[in-house]
Amino acid sequence: MAAMHTPQPADSGGTELIAALESAGHRMTATRRAVAALIAGRDGAFETADLLADSRRRHLGVARATIFRTLELLTGLGAVERLDLPSGEHSYVRCESTRHHHHLVCTRCQRAVDLEDLGMSAIVAEAERSTGYKVDRHRVELFGLCPSCQRSR
Amino acid sequence: MAAMHTPQPADSGGTELIAALESAGHRMTATRRAVAALIAGRDGAFETADLLADSRRRHLGVARATIFRTLELLTGLGAVERLDLPSGEHSYVRCESTRHHHHLVCTRCQRAVDLEDLGMSAIVAEAERSTGYKVDRHRVELFGLCPSCQRSR
DNA sequence: TTATATGCAAACGCTTTGCATCACG
DNA sequence: CGTGATGCAAAGCGTTTGCATATAA
Numbered sequence A, B: 001m002a003a004m005h006t007p008q009p010a011d012s013g014g015t016e017l018i019a020a021l022e023s024a025g026h027r028m029t030a031t032r033r034a035v036a037a038l039i040a041g042r043d044g045a046f047e048t049a050d051l052l053a054d055s056r057r058r059h060l061g062v063a064r065a066t067i068f069r070t071l072e073l074l075t076g077l078g079a080v081e082r083l084d085l086p087s088g089e090h091s092y093v094r095c096e097s098t099r100h101h102h103h104l105v106c107t108r109c110q111r112a113v114d115l116e117d118l119g120m121s122a123i124v125a126e127a128e129r130s131t132g133y134k135v136d137r138h139r140v141e142l143f144g145l146c147p148s149c150q151r152s153r
Numbered sequence C: 001t002t003a004t005a006t007g008c009a010a011a012c013g014c015t016t017t018g019c020a021t022c023a024c025g
Numbered sequence D: 001c002g003t004g005a006t007g008c009a010a011a012g013c014g015t016t017t018g019c020a021t022a023t024a025a
Helices: A015-023 A030-040 A048-057 A064-077 A120-131 A147-151 B015-023 B030-040 B048-057 B064-077 B120-131 B147-151
Strands: A080-084 A090-094 A102-106 A112-115 A134-145 B080-084 B090-094 B102-106 B112-115 B134-145
Touching: A015 A030, A015 A064, A030 A048, A030 A064, A030 A090, A048 A064, A064 A080, A080 A102, A080 A134, A090 A102, A112 B120, A120 A134, A120 B112, A120 B120, A120 B134, A134 A147, A134 B120, B015 B030, B015 B064, B030 B048, B030 B064, B030 B090, B048 B064, B064 B080, B080 B102, B080 B134, B090 B102, B120 B134, B134 B147
Parallel strands: A102 A134, B102 B134
Antiparallel strands: A080 A090, A102 A112, A134 B134, B080 B090, B102 B112
């Protein structure tokens, strides 16, 4: 009952991302389509620098600022989420669902899977009960090796 | 079974932090004692800028670099932990225990409590089972309002 | 005495902003 | 057409580093 999808990207053109932007009332530009494609072309967590490098490699000429701005939009829409790696760096993952969920990221290849809530709501309830705090948000991020990286070493 | 301590700081001089540094074989300097006192004087999560401001206010003259370096040491020893706030900023919390635990931070006053593992190991096991990943570290951070901030608004 | 620790300032790397230009709707 | 989007370069900020000096052990 845990994994919400298989790790394989089903939307390599970024149509879901484009649809998200569009239905939120944002203008659909060639640049945004390009950024969506860059994100969709990535398998797993990525950093802004990755997108910028990909953009250059593919001669898409997307400006750094635009990458940040588009990522900010998508994050706001829940189509993408920002993670904090154990190292302290920021990275992003495309989300399969807009519902509340968490991420499990491979520390070797960055491949990521969405996880359902699992038992977190019970944990949150217990934390509230024992501390008297009222929890209004929580972050859970798991890191480890994906199946294929386990095999290859 | 959840809270590991009461929110009230019991070590306002920073003796525990000093002891941690000392027993790890680090030299005990006046500057480190000062940083320990600054941290101990804080109730809850704090940022490096807070310590720097406190240092100036108290005329301790601790250099910015030294604050970062000492925090790095203490983090390595598990006496302090670095958190990633929802906003993306980094902050630190003094840890009551060196054992694995998590934090619950008040988003209004920054007061923080340590939490035991709660049910996380079961969640991790379930995530591993359903995804095939091998999890080797996880981060769980809860944010909300502490009892007194709930009352005062 | 010698390895460590510190202060200072410069360097860094990531992210944001200001502003003129461009183009979707 | 007009508002929103983009590129570019500069500014911002938090964090790290190099190096000369000071100090614990």
